Amino acid sequence: MSSTNSCRSSYIYSTKRKLEDYVSAVPEDDGAADYAAAVADLPSSSWASTSQSSSSSNYLLAHPSQLQFFVRMLSDNKTISIRACPCDTVKSVHEKIRKITGIPLREQRLIYLGKQLQWEKSLAQCAIENDASLQLVGRLRSTGHPKAWKIMEDVRSIIGRLYRGETVRYALQTIKTCLSEYVSKTPKNNFETAQEHLQIFISSLAPSALIMLYMSPIEDNMKIAEESIRHFLHLTKATLPKQYHSICVPTVMEFCNLLRGVPQCLPLYTSCRTCVSSLLKNIGHSHTSSSIDSVATLVLVKGILPFISEIADRFVPFNTESAVDLGILQSDVNDFSVFVSCIYNAIKEHPGFLGEISVALPRKASYYPNLVEVARDLYQIFDNMLLKMELCLNQIEEQLNSNSAGEGGMFHQQSSQYLAILKELNVMSGIYVGCKERFWAMMRLRKRPLCALILRYVKRTDDHWWLLERKDVIDLEAKRHMVMMMFPEVVDDFDEQNEILIDRSQLLTESFNYVSMVDPESLHGSLFVEFKNEEATGPGVEREWFYLVCQALFSQHNDLFIACPNDCSRFYPNPASKPDPLSLKYFKFAGRMIALALRHKVQVGIVLDRIFFRQLAGLEVDLEDIREADPCLYSSCRKILELDSEVIDSDALGLTFVREVEELGSRKVIDLLPGGANIAVNSKNREEYVHLLVKNQFVSSISEQVSHFKEGFVDILSSPRMLDYFFQSLDLEDLDLMLRGSTSDICVQAWRAHTEYIGYKETDLQIVWFWEIVETMTPKQKHELLFFWTSIKNIPVEGFCGLSSTLQICSSPAPITHLPTTHTCFYRLCLPVYPSMAVMLDRLLIVVQEHVVSSFGTW
Template sequence: MSPPAALACYRRNAKRRRDAPDHALPSSKQPVMTTHSAASSSGAGGSFYASPRSVHFFVRATDSKTIAMHAAWDDTVGAVLDHLAGCGYGRDLRLLYAGRQLLPEATIASLCLPPDSTLHLAARLRSTPHPEAWQLASHIAATAAAAEAAATSTPSHSLDCLVKEYILCASGSRKRGDRDDPVDIMSTRHRAEEYLDIFLQAGAAVALVRLYLSNSSFFRSFAERAIRCFLSTDPVSPMPPAVKPVTAPVLLEFCRLLSVTTGSKDSLYKSCRYTLASVLCEPLSPLTSSKSPARVIEQVLPFAREVVEVVLSGLTSESMMVTRADLEEFSNFFKVLRHQVHRWMPDGPMRKNLYNREHEHSDTWVWELHEMSMNLLRSVDECLKRLEMDLSTLSSESRGVIESQPLWANRLHILAMLTELDLISAIFEDVAHNLRFVLLAHKAPLNALVHSSKRNEHLHWLVKHKDLLCFEARRNLVLMLFSEGKDDYGELHEMLIDRSHLLDESFEYITQARPSELHSGLFMEFKNEEATGPGVLREWFCMVCQALFSPQQVLFSPCPNDQRRFYLNGTSVVDPLHLKYFIFSGRIIGLAVMHKVQVGIVLDRTLFLHLAGRSITLEDIAAADPVTYASCKRILEMGATDIDELTLTFSRDVHTLGSRRTIELCAGGQDISVNIKNREHYIDLLIKNIFVDSISAQLANFAKGFSEILASPDLQKVFFGFLDLEDFDRILGGSNSTINLKDWRSHTQYNGYKEKDRHINWFWKSMTIEQQRQLLFFWTSVKYLPSDGFGGLSSKLYIYKTLESADHLPSSHTCFYRLCLPPYPSLKVMQNQLQKITQEHVSCSFGTW
């Protein structure tokens, strides 16, 4: 009988106790014994009869089975051993109690065993290097047993103190706060592991649970406090770091015992189960790293199944809510299960025939885990259907509002469930197929969930399904790859820039900063100007990018047919600092994206593809080098004779600073002629040489600068994996189309004026198309609107009425999108004043805080 079954029997009252099916023994010197395996025990068995002249006890065997026995007082330890040997446990056995061997000639009566004691069976006498551990663990067990028997109420007050002392001993420190010389972590953990094993062997865990099952609330509370010492919930006495990873066997024992005695609703059991899930995820947990994977899965699966039922109950409820704690516990248990499955079968997803319930050779846990996974997927599918119905009742304008509401944010646990199912899909091939089908069927709620999601590093798996995501969802995913900025100005990287030395000083501030200093965000101001804040920062970004991508810098070249689109200039080597400037350029682009500033420039496809780690083809160079593109297209269209007449070889001539040199596209390229058979290979090598090899150092430094702004440089591939070039254009460049005046007016509010006032009508009539963008920049420091227009800005725009006279120019608070407009006496006066501030050379630096 396993410990849980023994405890279940122990709790039954005397009326329900009946004789268990005993093995009749021929001699009174042979004890009666009944054995049940731990795997089959459920607490439903009967109890054991013990006469006034007999004793009932348990024996923990070497095969992890617990044997329930009762024997006469005059039976000897040797008789017990003989009986165990006859039951197949072998010869040369030893019985241990409280860490000491029991002499074979000793009678049961002479041992003075406490009620329901646990003895340990060993094939040989085991010596222990930790006698103090046996002594203290036995004392804990005896104290709990004495309290349970109501022999005394005095010792129980120190039960939790004894357990805390035992945990401290396991960590190698008697007193909390000791400052001994550092001990090797692994040896300390090994010591702690041995101590906790002794804790179990001495029966301390069983004794504590028995006391917890007491009818006395007084003793029950002391037992609970003692057990909770293993749960790391006490901020005053936290679990030592060396002990926590190895507590899994003890926690597993508590969970087993409590699950069959108190049930899954018991608060202590739920706390033990929650902590068990957390500890099992520790990298060096002995339970998950040493045992066979199948055995670990069988031990963990019953508790995971309970948590899955809790999650399913929440998903199928009216609110579809799952608490954060339940979700975390579910995630931890499934993390352990996935890890063990990968150990059990490391070669990828299982074939369907391996998790068929009817498959005679499949392990039971395989199809049980698959069944739980499919039930979860079905419940998530139903939740997405309900969310889609909610979205279908809203207009397109209202959807953006509902996605930002806290109620919608409370649905993000469904996205977390999808993440878990994606991880499970690496185990079962049909889960991956069905998950894709569910996402395809519910694109609208999927996009709404992703769009409203907050910082979450676990959503990278969605790159496999980016074709199902809208631009707003993809943009949110990549913005979450940057470190979270700080609102406290003391945490920001501060810059004081002289406008007359804008690029040089900006270069120094940005390149000399450590990447970690830039992750918090930027705070800058211009020398001799009072204005500070986000508006000034937006202005700085636009001005720096305008200067950085200017042809005079020889770093980038505009595409012939699109002056906003730039690729790397191979002649940048003329500047000895060009590689540092490319790091600076990459950082500036990354910071602009991080701060959500549209700077009006975009990257050429060849540069974008390099950052994304993708290969460059002929069609990709059309914008950057239309001449080479057209030449290559003609070569592909020529016949064999025409190609031969070109006398091309696998080389190309390069002109730099008035000198000419020949570069071979491959080894011996000058001696290899281009013909109709190898022309495609020639074109591939030519494109690679022009757009990759010849500027490899510049590309590497630009990419380095950009990746340093991400939360981790390793995320660059994920960042560009979510985006197409058109997406990146919209994020970085914004809209270059004519401003929609109707959209502008609809996103403007008034203070001191009314929408139909004559001054407001004059204002909207005063701007020419050429002046609109300059006025917008003066008003907001936004030169290029987001791709979705004024609705993409972080705030409405405001026009405030001031009391200044007509000779005052309008002023702005760019941080708050606020324009301060005096009540000019006529349309002509207003036009003259607006014309002054919309001249490009004066539209900057007018903003105030």
Template sequence: MTSIKRPMETLSIPSKRQKVDADDFFILPINPIIRTAKDHSISALPSSSRLQFHVIITDVFWHYPECIHDVFSLDFHADSSDTIKSIHDNIQLITGIPVTERRLFYGETHLHCEQTLVECQVENFAELSLVGRMRSAKYPGSCDLINVAVSFIFIMCKEDPPIDVHTTPKLMLEEFLSMIPRTDIEQACGHLKMFSASSAPTALVMLYMSPFGTNKSAADEAVRYFLTSIKSILPRDMHHECVPIILEFCKLLKEAAGIDDPLYRLCRGSLGAMTVYTALAAKFSRALALSAESLVDISELSSFVAPLLKEIKGCDPIVVPLTEDFRGVPHVYSDELRILYGIFHDLLSILESCLGKLEDRISSDMEQDKDTIYIGLSNYLKLMKELNSISKIYSGCEGLFWEIMKSTKGAFCRLVVMCAKRGEDHSWIFECKEVTNFDARRHLAMMMLPRVKANYEVRHEMLIDRSHLLAESFEYMKHAEIESLRAGLFMEFKNEEAIGPGVIREWFLLVCQAIFNPQTALFVACSDDRRRFYPNPASKVDPVHLEYFGFAGKVIALALMHNVQVGIVFDRVFFLQLAGHTITLEDIRDADPLLYNSCKQILEMEPEAVDQDALGLTFVHEVEELGIRKTIDLCTDGKTIAVNSENRREYVDSLIQHQFVISVADQVEHFAKGFGDIMGCRRLQKSFFKCLGLEDLDRMLHGNESAISVDDWKAHTKYELFKETDDQILWFWKIVGDMTEEQKRILLFFWTSMKYLPVEGFSGLASRLYICKTFESSGRLPSSHTCVYHLCFPAYPTSDVMHDRLSIITQEHVACSFGTR
């Protein structure tokens, strides 16, 4: 029974993972199902099962509009023993589209006509994807031929006894290989991709494991023909394109037949004998040696190394000794390990030399010809990533790799800042943070945060009453769509006309002051550094405190995303918890100096004194909640267990864990979740904090902690309708130079909505600052346009008048929301 679903009735749309290239509809491999000598059957469901499933039309059948003009999905009922061909026949009855123009996929598995639903492991209520081949398919003849060959092999696997035909897999494979162009490398690679993606290796190994001798011989003949013929088809420097296919044969044969099987040994030997290893290494060595701009696309090396490493690591775990003599290494891939070892050292040596030259250029003419220099530099990072992966399988090589990266740290960090992009995996760099500087670590962290959208229409809008700033901001965030928050913010304060980046910066500063205000009871300030905060164990006095911690996590993530310095920093304990690290005694030094010193004394006391119960301690901890002191056991029956010289370390660790981990676990979890919501996933949240040091986060959240430099301020200020030599400008800088540090910050806030500068100082701002002349009376106070960093005032007649006006606006209560923003 079939029925046609109209577009509005569709159940779901296939995910991007299921999308197939319109020019090549069989790029997704079939899940390998190999028959072994002990098991000749393939089954996933009882053959009598009745299934209901949907066929989703995923591609554009533009040349059959009259057939499927508004059909989006087809509903089917079928027995699990029915073949895929019967499904195709029904689809053709409904749509009129020939089977030669379409394929069926289940997830990532291409379903062949000869297979049954049970063999394809199709489950009840599953979704199959109907994928069409566009008329512009690059190799339609080859495409049809290899799919016919695979279907033919599937039929051979099922027949008992084997079918009697006038062709063989070897003959069909011979015809397919004859269609591969000998001179067009791009087309040759396309044919090889076609061979692998059509599940030909899987089908041939299935046939090889058949209990019938004729089938086994036919498969053996076909695989041997492929191994010997492919080398004559491709030029030597393109042999690496065959490596993934041969590795796939090796993997399948190893699992199905074992390492002593003759065909497996032949595949292994063919892989080891290929001269691709040294040829590829030489190719990259030459490119590296030429110049920084000449490095070729590293994907060629990746396509060779990735499958080989995957296969090596899939064997029994082994770390190969640091030696070029691998003859004594009991490893199934000893030949490849030896050659890969040589490639690693050759490329690493030349890379070290290139990075040294690049580092010299950074300090001289890098900025002058950066557009030329940067071409191809992103491949350096990719090459380093590949070498780092290779280094892990050799004892000592990983350390050697990182030592060389440290020796060229300047060039390495510049490459990271210039070339690391969003969406790429840079986790390998976090393995050795010593090779990076603050700029590189900040760049990698910022690449994990969403990019603020330029379109205001997609940003989250908030209209906040200053008198209820924290509560209203919390409610807006609580009900906001996460996607709109990731896009950015559009802020207004009630009864104020100002909008734009200046208002957003001011809101971040004010809302963070409110969140971390001790009176809010969410966070506690460290006694020795009032800028540092960690979660308050007593925050649960507020029934919605955990929701506020989630809100706080979102605000901090958004502040970092908008590059706003909010003037607060995290205590080391809080930072380490967000990064997923264990808390130790040394970590609590700033958060609780008294407890830290007490624990140090307990650990340093003479054992005899501790054992004589001089401390009088048991495994309990006293805490105060809402003015009431409570005693909490640190372990079962803790009050009955005395602290002695043998268990004092356990006592100290338990005390620290309870005070700084267990007591605030929920608060940290909700803060981390809020932060992760903005980033997109919790895994990225931990990676964000792991790639940074505490000092890095200090600089990103608090900004420049040095006193504001008036000279730097002046150097980054321009003038409109004023000249630098005007009396008013000379008076202005003299007055600013005499201000207190707090007055300077209030003036900066009035001018820019920032109290704290970026780490780079005024040069880190998005643009220069401006002092603009107005033509109002001298009785008017200065005003500002914080979005564009404009400070406006009239030509005051005397220095005293200007001093009086600036004194008024550098009062905290006046600077807040004063002027034009």
């Protein structure tokens, strides 16, 4: 890094000296034409590679054959093809151009990679490659943009006077006005003309002149230069159409090249680099991106590689002894993301790209010769950063294992950027053979610290859905946290609160009217639920309402859903349900209710069958998926597939490609294929028969119902594009736990540990009797008691810790003849002071009966 800084400082010093000589030698009233001629002889670092001069002596050996390259004439936008030997001089090329175009030699200037080619040098010394693109420009008097040159001449004149120590009134205001006028005059309707216009900024050496002024020992000059540069950066982003941002990249990168490696210039350099990042964001989306030739693309990616490298160098593991934590910033990571994306796209879109690149990159590769060096350098950055990232995750895991530090001790400023860095490493890994597997293997080994980062840093505004590509690298808690970020945040805002007043006798109908008839946006607010003629209010009533509505909605009395034979709480849409407008509205209502329950973290005791879940996730349904939904059909199809070939080919089963269904009391035959009744099932087509049978019965027949359920579910998400992410991010078992909680037997010891007492002590007889009775209850009775107490039948996936507060047993002044009561909002069980364990047992066995539990509590 020190040698790079030395070269950069040496370059700046050399440029500065030549600019000083030029500024002092050129009179203020020089004409624009003479000024342009003089400028053309000054060095430009626009796109020049520092390695070109050192390797030019070996260039002939590497390019022994004749070259073919292209010369583009900016004056009339024409391109000509030139053939020459590497040993030919630039002057000989000028002669060929004169013969072809008739342009006099004195009017010609050849520009390659931003630098004018000197007549006496050979093409090899100038590093001209096959298929290179050169620009032919003339003297200024033939330019199509004289006003632009005049504006730049005015800027140059002011800078020259300031640098010589003269006092120029309103210097900053004048320079900024000139820059604004220059940018505003950019042609808006012609990309090529706009490119020529904006190129004048570099050709006039304005960036070098401004940097020279910025490095002046006069403090006021430095401030004027910095303000002027920042003003130009703002103009490029704010006033030019986005399709022209690609033209501005070389100009801003020129500022970066001149400032790089100079410590006192770091703030301004970082601003210029971030401006390059902002401009590059739009290149991929502009209609002009296709007009950028391969040479410009190569120059671009080589120009931004140093940006990626220096940001990667700033990323230092937190407690390494060799360096102090530099604290990589979010702006650094944002720039890094754009630059990586730019190179990734350049490699992937290269005409010779044939797939993932081997890590053992050859010195030359026939299918991407121009990008092999870039790919090699980028891989080195990827490799180093992956090792650093593994070290960082290991540090977090060690702290998690030691439990010596609180949660805050595991994280520091830089760790907030870890997930964003991992996202870019994931992108980079897709370029190289085997690196994607290596990346995810590291993530799998560091699953625990990765999940800790997700729980701490993933927010609703972030784009971290890539983490869900491999569900095996994150645990259920992290997955649940991420999918919950797909819902709008629940905010208790009275102004945006949805008040729902329900008559229990009209529970489903009134709930349907409330939820289905409102605008989806209004459902993104909080809920306030009350039952008519009841005093109870609060979260407990809300949880009860969710539970009761979902139970009623999925009840088989409505014929909307069918319960699986082996699990009556698992449902899928009824294939026999007629998809009339009203029933489809109820499916949409069901989608909204399930999504709302998930968003409000309410368990509704309803879970979805696999065939339903997979269709919501946009996945195929196969035979194994119908095992729970239709065990008989599953068993029959399995036998068909396992039968001996001779038996099934004998047509002993008499099967054809049809399906029989009962509709309105009569049998109906549905063809699985056109003319299916005439196609016999045999050993060769039986797999297709089973596939079509499953698809027809469990996909085609419920497609409308599933579609409307999706519509309702999407209404509650923050964005429609998140629907597939949501269901694909979870396994069915994960969603089961979120909707139903854990159905396993409740651990009484954990229950007691999360219970507090009001008016009782833990040693009181009533409390001792209570827990002894609970210990003797069946698993179902324990769940019913928990539901009576909290309106939650099953404990959350996180256990009792997942409840919003601890449970409470409160001493009740009610007579001992009364049953216990609850305040479900506060998870409070009010227990009278029963005189004996037998009396308490009698009362508790009454309240755990299902018909009692379904209408409970006071508030």
